[in-house]
Amino acid sequence: MSDRTQLAIGRNSISVPRLTKRAVEAGIATAMTSLVALFILVLNNVLTGRGGWLNGFNIWLSYMRQPAILGTMILTAFVTTIFLAWQRDGGLKR
Secondary structure: OOOEEEEEEOOEEEEEEHHHHHHHHHHHHHHHHHHHHHHHHHHHHHHHOOOHHHHHHHHHHHHHOOHHHHHHHHHHHHHHHHHHHHHHOOOOOO
16 A cells, blocks of 8 residues: 555645645644634624624634644544544454
């Protein structure tokens, strides 16, 4: 089995090691989770009249600077990525 795989970025495919592909997938998942949290916090501040967009962004920024929050997001993304890759490759062979 090859230790390299294809990473599709736009219309291009790049041959990368499997570990690099998993790290990129986990990074993308972490960034998407962060953007969802940003959307929720900003929208909450706008709709409840607590200070608007900028205050919502500042709350999100202070939220994301907490090491426990960021560590949990990264750990969850890596575990999910590794688990899905393991399932794709056949999981437990019976």
